[in-house]
Amino acid sequence: MASFLGIFFAVFGVVALLVSVVFTGPVIGRFGVRLGARILPVTLLIGSLLMVAFGLVPGLFLLLFWITAATKLMDMAVGFTLDRTVLNILYQPLSVSQRVQVKTTAEGIFLPLAIGFSGVALLFFNRVLGFDANQLTYVLLLLVIGWVIAAILIGREYPVMLMQALKRRRISGLELPLEDASSQAGLNQALQSSAHEAVTLM
Numbered sequence: 565m566a567s568f569l570g571i572f573f574a575v576f577g578v579v580a581l582l583v584s585v586v587f588t589g590p591v592i593g594r595f596g597v598r599l600g601a602r603i604l605p606v607t608l609l610i611g612s613l614l615m616v617a618f619g620l621v622p623g624l625f626l627l628l629f630w631i632t633a634a635t636k637l638m639d640m641a642v643g644f645t646l647d648r649t650v651l652n653i654l655y656q657p658l659s660v661s662q663r664v665q666v667k668t669t670a671e672g673i674f675l676p677l678a679i680g681f682s683g684v685a686l687l688f689f690n691r692v693l694g695f696d697a698n699q700l701t702y703v704l705l706l707l708v709i710g711w712v713i714a715a716i717l718i719g720r721e722y723p724v725m726l727m728q729a730l731k732r733r734r735i736s737g738l739e740l741p742l743e744d745a746s747s748q749a750g751l752n753q754a755l756q757s758s759a760h761e762a763v764t765l766m
Contacts, residue, residue, distance in 0.1 A: 572633065572637065575637060576637055576640050576641055579637060579638075579641040580640070580641040580644055580645055583641050583642055583645045583646060584645040584646075587645075587646060588645050588646045588649055591603070591646065592646075592649060592650065592653070597650055597653050597654065597718075597719060597722050598719035598720070598722070598723070599719070600646060600647075600649070600650040600653075601647075601650050601654075601715040601718050601719050601722075602712065602715045602716065602719065603642060603646060603647070604638075604639070604642045604643055604646065604647040605708055605711040605712040605714075605715050606712060606715075607635075607638050607639075607642060608635060608638070608639055608708045608711070609705075609708045609709065609712055611631065611632075611634065611635030611638065611639075612635070612701065612704050612705040612708050613705065614631050614635075615628060615631055615632055615635065615701045615704075615705075616698075616701050616702065616705055618631060619697070619698040619701055620698070654718065654722060655667055656726070656729070657722070657725040657726050657728065657729035658729075686700070689703060
């Protein structure tokens with residue numbers, strides 16, 4: 565077990581580095597938050613579906629194990645790089661004071677509570693309801709589907725909140741003269757541009 569965990573975390577470090585250096589910047593720069601917020605939950609959705617499918621076939625325990633390990637590896641590698649970057653971007657439409665307060669509350673209070681609740685829920689499903697590994701995979705699949713839906717809704721809402729923040733000049737260090745017609749025309753032209761880089765910068 566110690567040998568496997570050592571190899572697992574070594575591979576995790578390499579994959580996380582590659583995702584951070586090669587993948588994160590180009591994806592966010594090219595497609596923005598809308599796609600970036602969906603990558604991790606969709607990746608986990610694919611992994612969960614494979615786990616459910618192979619879990620129904622007897623005699624494929626070893627393959628199921630490696631699929632589960634690969635899914636966890638991607639969860640950690642993408643979660644600590646791309647998804648973390650997207651999460652930080654999502655705070656930008658908030659004012660500076662609100663951003664600090666919301667981030668502190670989310671990561672300092674709700675995140676530990678969610679981790680603790682997950683442990684209690686896992687214990688309940690396993691010890692009280694008697695769920696086996698396959699049944700726990702169904703629960704995981706439902707949770708990931710909910711995450712995908714939330715990511716889609718967030719991707720749709722973020723541009724609206726960002727435009728409101730730009731109009732109110734609530735993004736720190738950013739002053740845009742939006743009152744004059746020429747500035748408004750330039751901003752609208754950038755937002756409607758077919759170039760993803762221009763839209764992302766706006």
